[in-house]
Amino acid sequence: MIGSIEVRGLSRTFHTTVRRPGFAGALRSLVNPERSVKHAVSDISFDVASGELLALLGPNGAGKSTTIKMLTGILTPTSGEARVAGVVPYQDRERNARNIGAVFGQRTQLWWDLPVRESFAILRDIYEVPKAEHAARLREFDEILELSAFWDTRVRHLSLGQRVRCDLAAALLHDPPVVFLDEPTIGMDVVVKEQVREFLRHQVEQRGRTVLLTTHDMTEVERLAERVVLINHGRLVLDGTLDEIRRKYGSTWQVRATLADAHTAVVPPPPGIALLRQDGPQVVFGPDGSGAPTVHQALKAVIERYEVTGVAIDEADLEDVMRAAYVHAGPAAEGV
């Protein structure tokens, strides 16, 4: 309960004025403004348990950042409700700020012209963190994020990877139970990405923090998240564990086997599996579209049923699985 997130029927609509092109258009817009309505987030509900890491996924413009902005108290929803660690974020921004840390990969919350360490000291004073606690936490963060090499540098002179590592530390210095990360590793090299992921794993597993993360990086999702929530056109289209999602949408596997005896007729495969191709001893099996088994079940079935000298699997990667989920959810989501 301490760090849980509850989202119930959350919606956010934006009203904007459409700008007509040219000088005459600008004048017309002034006299007779044309309004447009954008349903950025529509009636979404989900929960994140205390100590859980959830990835909020969706294509560009799906409504991820808008959702995070409502949960961090930056935006007020048009309707619905959210609670973060028991607090309604947009009603009690100050209490919410003490319970959460937030990192927006594209922006920094550090002071541009100050050395990083001075930003950390200012945050210590704002959040009234005792000095010894602050120092101990910084040492802990430094062990994985290796900040001390550059924490005397002005923020404006840091590389992107260095800056985001400092932002992560800054967001967690006051020991918040809940952390929001909006594309934290965008633009980083693989080494730094891995460092940040290790840090996040440590914060979830060892410190019990609740993390809500948005990313377009499926490797990140596989490495970090057990559960994902997928939104598209502002609507929630899927909420489940990676295993569940793979079972539901990830049936685009193929099992390729080499038969020991190419001349024996191939007996029909078990239910759920189809023989897709045969070229001499080379046979390829795939799902038959009737609620196919997982690739591991299929592999077991093939090995048990046929005498094979070699076997290989081509499994759909998570990117394919998510694409299948979007396609499946598409028509329902379009009506926004």
Ligand SMILES: Nc1ncnc2c1ncn2[C@@H]1O[C@H](COP(=O)(O)OP(=O)(O)OP(=O)(O)O)[C@@H](O)[C@H]1O
């Ligand atoms: N302040 C705003 N005024 C008007 N429209 C907005 C505003 N903020 C967001 N939108 C619109 O709401 C929709 C959702 O935007 P949002 O930034 O939440 O998407 P996202 O899923 O975070 O996308 P990305 O992956 O590209 O960051 C988009 O169509 C966007 O143009």
